[in-house]
Amino acid sequence: MSDLVQEATLARENAVAPFSKYKVGAALRTADGKVYRGCNVENCTYGLTVCAERVALLSALAAGERKFTAIAVVTQSDEPGTPCGPCRQLMWEYCGDIDITLANLGDRRIEYKLSTLFPHPFNFRPEE
Numbered sequence: 125m126s127d128l129v130q131e132a133t134l135a136r137e138n139a140v141a142p143f144s145k146y147k148v149g150a151a152l153r154t155a156d157g158k159v160y161r162g163c164n165v166e167n168c169t170y171g172l173t174v175c176a177e178r179v180a181l182l183s184a185l186a187a188g189e190r191k192f193t194a195i196a197v198v199t200q201s202d203e204p205g206t207p208c209g210p211c212r213q214l215m216w217e218y219c220g221d222i223d224i225t226l227a228n229l230g231d232r233r234i235e236y237k238l239s240t241l242f243p244h245p246f247n248f249r250p251e252e
């Protein structure tokens with residue numbers, strides 16, 4: 125198992141998913157090799173649920189990280205789950221065309237570049 129998938133598998137154990145029972149773990153690697161973990165956190169309104177990918181990304185951004193190379197996402201499904209649309213948009217904005225590994229709890233792995241999953245991004249950048 126790759127290190128990043130292993131980190132995402134460990135992150136998944138902290139998932140707070142009492143409603144869907146669908147636990148997700150993510151591990152985001154920075155350009156200098158640090159790893160930030162995230163898990164999905166659900167909420168009784170359902171709508172305020174935050175995905176594992178966004179928890180990992182926001183945690184890294186809050187720690188001051190700005191350059192990323194890869195993310196692994198682990199789900200319990202037979203076929204590894206793919207990131208939702210809002211996560212794809214945020215990853216594109218803050219990580220660029222990173223490597224994405226989607227994995228299940230067994231040995232199924234799917235590798236993508238983000239641009240394959242999110243081909244026509246919204247790219248607005250405010251003037252600095």
Ligand code: THU
Pocket residue numbers: 141144146148163164165166173174175176177205206207208211
């Ligand atoms: N979820 C993630 O954490 N990441 C995804 O890419 C898709 C969905 C979570 C949200 C919710 O807690 C559960 O999976 C079921 O949708």
